[in-house]
Amino acid sequence: MACDRQRKLIPLAAGHDLTAAEFREFDEHLRSCLSCYREYRDYQDVLALLDPLRAPESPAAPDGLVEEIMAEVRCGRAGAHAPHAGSLRARCARLFPGALPIAAALVLFCGAGLLYFASRGGNERLPRIPAGFGEPAIRVVHDAAPLSPADEFGGILVIPERMRPGKLHHLGPAPFFETESLPPARLRQVSDRDDF
Amino acid sequence: MAAVSLLSLRTKYRNMKDRKPGASEPPAAGPATDGEIIRACQAGDERAFATLVERYSGRAYWVAHGLLADQEEARDVVQEAFLRVYRALDRFDFDQSFYTWLYRIVVNLAIDRLRKLSRARSVSLDDVGEPASGTSAEVAPGRRMEASETGVEVRAVLARLPDKYRTVMVLRELNGLSCKEIAGIVRSSHATVRWRLHVARKYFKDEWERREQRREQRRGSGRANDGL
Ligand SMILES: [Zn+2]
Numbered sequence: 001m002a003c004d005r006q007r008k009l010i011p012l013a014a015g016h017d018l019t020a021a022e023f024r025e026f027d028e029h030l031r032s033c034l035s036c037y038r039e040y041r042d043y044q045d046v047l048a049l050l051d052p053l054r055a056p057e058s059p060a061a062p063d064g065l066v067e068e069i070m071a072e073v074r075c076g077r078a079g080a081h082a083p084h085a086g087s088l089r090a091r092c093a094r095l096f097p098g099a100l101p102i103a104a105a106l107v108l109f110c111g112a113g114l115l116y117f118a119s120r121g122g123n124e125r126l127p128r129i130p131a132g133f134g135e136p137a138i139r140v141v142h143d144a145a146p147l148s149p150a151d152e153f154g155g156i157l158v159i160p161e162r163m164r165p166g167k168l169h170h171l172g173p174a175p176f177f178e179t180e181s182l183p184p185a186r187l188r189q190v191s192d193r194d195d196f
Numbered sequence: 197m198a199a200v201s202l203l204s205l206r207t208k209y210r211n212m213k214d215r216k217p218g219a220s221e222p223p224a225a226g227p228a229t230d231g232e233i234i235r236a237c238q239a240g241d242e243r244a245f246a247t248l249v250e251r252y253s254g255r256a257y258w259v260a261h262g263l264l265a266d267q268e269e270a271r272d273v274v275q276e277a278f279l280r281v282y283r284a285l286d287r288f289d290f291d292q293s294f295y296t297w298l299y300r301i302v303v304n305l306a307i308d309r310l311r312k313l314s315r316a317r318s319v320s321l322d323d324v325g326e327p328a329s330g331t332s333a334e335v336a337p338g339r340r341m342e343a344s345e346t347g348v349e350v351r352a353v354l355a356r357l358p359d360k361y362r363t364v365m366v367l368r369e370l371n372g373l374s375c376k377e378i379a380g381i382v383r384s385s386h387a388t389v390r391w392r393l394h395v396a397r398k399y400f401k402d403e404w405e406r407r408e409q410r411r412e413q414r415r416g417s418g419r420a421n422d423g424l
Contacts, residue, residue, distance in 0.1 A: 008394075011393070011394045011401075012390060012393065014397065015368065015369070015397065017368075017375060017393060043401055046401040047369065049350050050350060050365075050370065052347060053262070053351070053370050054369070054370050054372070055255070055262075055370055055372070057372075059255055059258045061249075061250075061253035061254040061257055065257060066249050066253055068275060069274070069275050069278045070245075070249060072279055073245060076279060
């Protein structure tokens with residue numbers, strides 16, 4: 001039936017997302033079908049509710065955002081912690097004022113532990129990597145998505161691909177490092193992400 | 197390194213940044229392309245990165261705000277996204293466009309954060325502020341609707357959409373990106389994005405109409421009670 005076929009196009013037509021050929025066919029049908037026309041108008045009315053939420057054509061960044069980002073970038077380049085208003089880490093520092101020294105202590109503790117195990121040539125403390133991910137390995141990413149409250153200050157993601165077993169990789173001038181075994185579900189989620 | 201002179205690149209984007217409105221520009225010096233700027237970044241030029249931030253942070257913020265409906269969360273996500281971009285610029289794939297990559301990171305971070313905050317099902321009036329804008333004068337009066345009851349309802353309906361459908365709605369309806377651009381951002385085919393858009397619009401309309409019916413029923417029962 002012509003109606004069945006055209007009805008499927010209505011949600012796309014209402015947002016101007018038909019190809020030229022689809023549009024010609026759809027437009028032709030609407031001229032003779034009041035029911036489809038009404039449905040099409042209903043969709044347009046509902047989508048118009050989103051108008052006030054639409055972004056301007058060339059949206060400006062909110063005040064201070066560019067400066068905050070560049071301050072974070074400089075902070076990351078220098079490898080130093082320099083709090084500034086509005087930044088994620090500055091806010092974390094305000095929320096957990098005692099956490100910075102604790103995190104630093106953790107770094108030393110975990111670093112020493114890793115050196116110890118590395119010197120023994122063992123990798124028994126490394127997370128168990130599920131089969132099927134290629135080379136089992138570890139990668140440390142500074143400031144990655146926080147995995148636990150302690151990680152708010154420079155998280156660690158364990159990515160099983162690309163890395164050699166038993167080798168710990170530090171990327172970037174991260175002020176804090178902490179190791180953490182991740183459950184297989186989290187590993188899978190991390191390894192499936194493609195923006196790292 | 198690419199066969200482009202870094203010095204000429206820097207001059208190009210600095211001229212662009214420092215140009216006064218209305219000043220005439222030399223005919224050959226158009227705005228530097230993203231690829232040119234990224235190569236300058238890779239050579240260690242921080243100001244080049246500032247140009248990228250200025251160019252894309254506004255849209256990135258609106259994408260994040262569209263998904264999160266919260267100004268502070270959106271700012272955090274955009275900051276984090278640019279930091280990740282900065283750290284990974286050396287590995288940038290010049291076959292893809294910069295903004296596709298950036299918005300993909302923004303979308304992924306925003307969705308991660310939504311899941312973490314479990315806000316998807318509970319958008320409150322406080323959360324539904326206007327996206328912060330450069331100056332308050334840029335906010336059209338119509339945008340005030342966002343904080344109104346209807347605006348809250350619209351946000352709540354959007355928030356009920358499953359992530360992948362909400363993402364295409366935010367990118368297409370709120371940010372005006374084409375289905376092809378969205379396909380690059382969400383790493384799906386053009387056909388898949390069209391299908392998701394179809395489903396998302398249908399879901400949005402059905403959900404809105406259900407809410408309208410409930411409101412009508414409430415109004416009806418209120419009138420009946422008044423009549424007693
Ligand atoms: Zn019809």
